[in-house]
Amino acid sequence: MDKIYMNQLAFYGYHGVFQEEQKLGQRFIVDLVLQLDLKEAGTSDELNATINYGEVYNRVRNIVEGESLKLLESVAEKVAIELLANYERLQECKVKVIKPDPPIPGHYQSVAIEITRSRQ
Template sequence: MDRIILSKMQFYGYHGVFEEENKLGQRFYVDLEAYFDLSKPGHSDNLEDTINYADIYSTIRQIVEGERYQLVEAVAERIAAKILTKYPVIQETLVRVTKPDPPIPGHYQSVAVEIIRSRSGERD
């Protein structure tokens, strides 16, 4: 299936189980893949036949920067649910939420959660 991909969207949010995460906040990266038929906008070259990328970005920004969750799993779940609700043309979405600087000991680049949700509730 065709897809629109938004990569490494960067936001500042207050998600986490530790008090300092809720006080100080931190960066989060979000990647989104939206699966739907792109043949109509591909032929028409008309924005009305597809989904405006800026609108998707704004929707995700509102969740990451405007709401608070303890778990990145909850952030990802909320994004997927909102995308599927707001954009009926989307059949399936992949959401990855990356926390580049989690307050846990060790040496690593980041931690992330990736979920796939579909309109039917099952993956094809």
């Protein structure tokens, strides 16, 4: 299966278990791997034969910068559901949500979760 990679989409959202996270907000980074057949797009050079990256970005932004959720898992699930529901060419998507600055004592680069969802 062919893949579209969208890397390091950066947003400011209000997700987290702690009230301070939901009030103050923080950065979130999203990586996507979208799996679909890109042969028609490659031979026709037509946008409607693929997935519009700008539209995908806006859909993800609306979720990450929208309603406050407690878990990264919930954010990722909402993104996967939104993409699969709106792009019939999309067969599978991998969604990674990165939280660079979680309120966890210690030294680390980030925490992240990654899910993969497919058409049933």
